[in-house]
Amino acid sequence: MGFLHALVSNVVFMAAATGWLVAQILKTIIYAFINKSFDAERLVGSGGMPSSHSATVCALATAAGIRYGGGSFQFAVSAILAIIVMYDARGVRRETGIQAQVINEMSSFFRNMGSPLSYEEKLKEFVGHTPIQVLAGAILGIIIAVIYCFAMV
Secondary structure (H helix, E strand, O other): OHHHHHHHHOHHHHHHHHHHHHHHHHHHHHHHHHHOOOOHHHHOOOOOOOOHHHHHHHHHHHHHHHHHOOOOHHHHHHHHHHHHHHHHHHOHHHHHHHHHHHHHHHHHHHHHOOOOOOOOOOOOOOOOOOHHHHHHHHHHHHHHHHHHHHHHO
């Protein structure tokens, strides 16, 4: 019980976890509003608006900066992690999603032509983020960390 209590008492951890949760809920609501349908996979899935990856790591870095200071080891590690995660979400993972979309379109075209394909499922297209989605997640994470660090504790 001591570990669990320490974990939920950890302001930095809880700010990051709250950043992820709020981003996932917002992402699900925005998806349902735009597409006029609820998709439960959006609650845990990657991709979409806002970036939960960005919200999580920005909340982590912001809370570490508030709690331990800008010159601390904790802030330095979490800030570098945030930069890497956001760069990857916008770059490599976004390109992967675009490639998956093209492959799915080609697969559909060849399937309609009667050509047999070697795989059975469509590739996942929601894996990366646009720069706006990354920025929105970053801002959300920073706001959540500030609120969590100053108002909740």
